[in-house]
Amino acid sequence: MGYQLEKQTADEIFNCLKQDYDIFAPKLFAGEGCFSDTDVIRYGKVESLDEICWSRRSDYSFKEAFLPVNEVLFYFTEDSTSVPACRKKPALIFLWSCDLHALRRLDAIYLTNGPEDFYYKRLRENARFVLMGCEETCDTGFCVSMGTNCTEDYDLYLKVEGDSVLADLKTGEFQKYFDGKDCREQEVIPDHVTENREKVTLPRNLSTETFSDSVWESYGSRCIGCGRCNFVCPTCTCFTMQDIIYRDNENTGERRRVWASCQVDGYTDIAGGNSFRKNQGERMRFKVMHKIYDFEKRFGFPMCVGCGRCDAVCPEYISYVNIINRLAKEEA
Amino acid sequence: MKNEYIPFSSQVKEIIPHTDIEYTFRMSFPEAGRVKPGQFFEVSIPKYGEAPISVSGIGEDYVDLTIRRVGRVTNKIFQHYVGNTLLMRGPYGNGFDIENFKGKEIVVVAGGTGLSPVKGIVDYFAGRPEEAVSVTLIAGFKSPQDILFRKDFEQWEKRIHVIRTVDSASEGYEGLTGMVTKYIPDLPIADPDNTVFITVGPPVMIKFTIMEILKRGIKEGNIWISHERKMCCGLGKCGHCKMNDTYVCLDGPVFNYAESRDLID
Ligand SMILES: Cc1cc2nc3c(=O)[nH]c(=O)nc-3n(C[C@H](O)[C@H](O)[C@H](O)COP(=O)(O)OP(=O)(O)OC[C@H]3O[C@@H](n4cnc5c(N)ncnc54)[C@H](O)[C@@H]3O)c2cc1C
Ligand code: SF4
Numbered sequence: 301m302g303y304q305l306e307k308q309t310a311d312e313i314f315n316c317l318k319q320d321y322d323i324f325a326p327k328l329f330a331g332e333g334c335f336s337d338t339d340v341i342r343y344g345k346v347e348s349l350d351e352i353c354w355s356r357r358s359d360y361s362f363k364e365a366f367l368p369v370n371e372v373l374f375y376f377t378e379d380s381t382s383v384p385a386c387r388k389k390p391a392l393i394f395l396w397s398c399d400l401h402a403l404r405r406l407d408a409i410y411l412t413n414g415p416e417d418f419y420y421k422r423l424r425e426n427a428r429f430v431l432m433g434c435e436e437t438c439d440t441g442f443c444v445s446m447g448t449n450c451t452e453d454y455d456l457y458l459k460v461e462g463d464s465v466l467a468d469l470k471t472g473e474f475q476k477y478f479d480g481k482d483c484r485e486q487e488v489i490p491d492h493v494t495e496n497r498e499k500v501t502l503p504r505n506l507s508t509e510t511f512s513d514s515v516w517e518s519y520g521s522r523c524i525g526c527g528r529c530n531f532v533c534p535t536c537t538c539f540t541m542q543d544i545i546y547r548d549n550e551n552t553g554e555r556r557r558v559w560a561s562c563q564v565d566g567y568t569d570i571a572g573g574n575s576f577r578k579n580q581g582e583r584m585r586f587k588v589m590h591k592i593y594d595f596e597k598r599f600g601f602p603m604c605v606g607c608g609r610c611d612a613v614c615p616e617y618i619s620y621v622n623i624i625n626r627l628a629k630e631e632a
Numbered sequence: 633m634k635n636e637y638i639p640f641s642s643q644v645k646e647i648i649p650h651t652d653i654e655y656t657f658r659m660s661f662p663e664a665g666r667v668k669p670g671q672f673f674e675v676s677i678p679k680y681g682e683a684p685i686s687v688s689g690i691g692e693d694y695v696d697l698t699i700r701r702v703g704r705v706t707n708k709i710f711q712h713y714v715g716n717t718l719l720m721r722g723p724y725g726n727g728f729d730i731e732n733f734k735g736k737e738i739v740v741v742a743g744g745t746g747l748s749p750v751k752g753i754v755d756y757f758a759g760r761p762e763e764a765v766s767v768t769l770i771a772g773f774k775s776p777q778d779i780l781f782r783k784d785f786e787q788w789e790k791r792i793h794v795i796r797t798v799d800s801a802s803e804g805y806e807g808l809t810g811m812v813t814k815y816i817p818d819l820p821i822a823d824p825d826n827t828v829f830i831t832v833g834p835p836v837m838i839k840f841t842i843m844e845i846l847k848r849g850i851k852e853g854n855i856w857i858s859h860e861r862k863m864c865c866g867l868g869k870c871g872h873c874k875m876n877d878t879y880v881c882l883d884g885p886v887f888n889y890a891e892s893r894d895l896i897d
């Protein structure tokens with residue numbers, strides 16, 4: 301069901317939604333970017349529509365609002381364990397089309413690869429997604445190449461244009477907030493881009509031979525293994541387990557999982573001093589092949605959704621897009 | 633819905649020391665009947681963390697875990713066990729399928745603690761030698777002090793062909809010396825097509841062992857290996873164990889070499 305309404309009405313609706321949901325959306329943090337004198341757009345809880353950064357792709361993805369960087373799996377005391385409760389209010393998360401496609405990638409790992417993940421499932425069931433349209437392409441994204449520029453999988457679509465707001469309700473859950481309000485029914489089709497500045501041709505004949513391609517070597521010295529490309533990526537899911545002892549009582553503590561990066565030292569260390577992929581070039585190969593080849597072989601669709609965040613965040617200006625295009629070119 | 637991350641507590645029934653740093657922990661596990669050799673458990677002590685450990689023996693209501701003391705978690709396990717419990721979750725992984733080896737000439741090549749995951753297979757066929765054409769165990773340890781499962785070796789030697797070797801030993805040592813690979817060229821093999829090899833150990837050992845096995849005209853499909861990789865979850869989620877499109881914790885740790893030779897770290 302699509303509606304056109306006044307901004308003021310939309311603000312009232314937003315206030316009602318706020319009673320029932322914790323609302324997360326991209327916000328601008330001035331001067332806090334990772335390059336000097338730059339701003340950063342990242343997720344936070346929002347209190348009004350005006351706080352939301354609609355038009356510039358966030359530097360960090362919705363994953364920050366959806367999945368905890370540090371997640372407590374259970375607390376332990378001397379002889380018992382207890383699982384923390386889930387967030388009380390459901391989360392309402394604003395995101396773009398590429399990110400909604402990324403959600404399907406997270407689902408694949410957490411819900412279908414091996415047994416269902418208890419913690420992911422309860423967060424997933426307790427989250428709703430509000431699509432923001434894209435009027436123009438972002439700088440580094442290549443969603444069109446990846447087929448992630450459109451989506452129908454949202455619960456709610458919202459677009460603010462001056463004093464006018466467009467809304468599209470895909471699920472009945474939000475109908476009650478619009479009922480009785482001054483809204484004009486109309487068909488609403490989410491804004492989406494049909495062309496990006498960045499274009500990527502996915503190499504289609506990759507094989508295990510690509511693993512030994514010389515492309516990877518040049519990254520051995522360029523990549524510093526900081527892992528930022530993984531942390532901003534909406535489709536990365538890796539984590540490491542950690543046990544923590546509380547300082548004030550040594551008999552109590554918690555087991556948690558913490559986001560991990562395949563580019564950072566220690567990711568593969570095993571007993572006996574063995575580790576795999578010691579060289580950054582090999583780690584780059586591992587990451588890129590996962591994003592555009594391995595994952596697809598296992599799940600039937602590529603992992604990367606083309607959001608372009610990894611290229612934008614890299615302090616060494618490494619372009620993942622260039623790597624893919626180079627592989628495609630070699631193939632041609 | 634089951635929360636796979638929550639461990640259960642299991643009683644330490646018995647301790648069997650092998651060396652100063654390697655003990656077998658016999659852990660109560662009522663559902664032991666569904667555990668296969670080659671599978672593993674995530675074993676933990678609260679506050680210290682978890683470690684994946686293979687089952688080295690399967691009883692009616694217990695599983696054996698043979699643990700090498702190497703770091704934070706395993707140290708704590710050694711200090712903590714007396715009359716006590718450990719936390720466990722699992723079993724995870726595919727494990728070995730005994731059916732693949734019945735009626736064959738079986739050769740098991742194991743290095744160090746690598747013997748743990750295959751011990752269930754050796755036990756099985758040492759107990760029922762008639763179910764195989766022949767059974768050979770080549771087991772290698774660093775030095776005589778590092779030899780594991782001494783009591784089991786005494787039993788095995790009576791029933792199957794055992795080659796137990798150490799990399800090096802001081803003068804006067806009576807047993808065999810040299811790497812496990814040294815003993816592969818001269819193995820009596822009647823029919824290479826009906827011979828299966830199972831090899832488990834450190835990555836380098838596996839690599840050189842496979843080279844020797846292939847020289848004997850054994851088909852890749854007749855070789856089985858078990859991989860050890862970093863594992864945080866055992867559930868296909870944490871990503872650490874992934875190679876190509878394969879998750880060692882779910883699809884392995886046991887692999888047929890023909891299907892896994894192209895897996896690249
Ligand atoms: C499928 C599988 C089966 C195994 N079976 C046995 C067994 O039967 N007996 C045995 O003694 N050991 C076994 N291991 C190895 C054992 O898991 C490690 O020795 C143990 O995790 C080390 O933990 P720690 O905390 O004591 O050492 P740490 O203090 O953590 O560090 C010692 C070293 O172990 C590495 N390590 C830490 N966590 C893991 C992990 N989750 N997986 C692999 N390495 C890790 C560290 O990176 C470090 O290099 C197995 C490993 C795997 C993956
Ligand atoms: S790999 Fe890069 S472009 Fe692809 S989804 Fe992740 S951050 Fe976005």
Ligand code: SF4
Pocket residue numbers: 522523524525526527528529530563613614615616617618
């Ligand atoms: S590619 Fe760039 S962002 Fe990623 S780990 Fe290397 S240096 Fe860091």
Ligand code: FES
Pocket residue numbers: 862863864865866867868869870871872873874879880881882
């Ligand atoms: S151990 Fe976590 S994915 Fe395999």
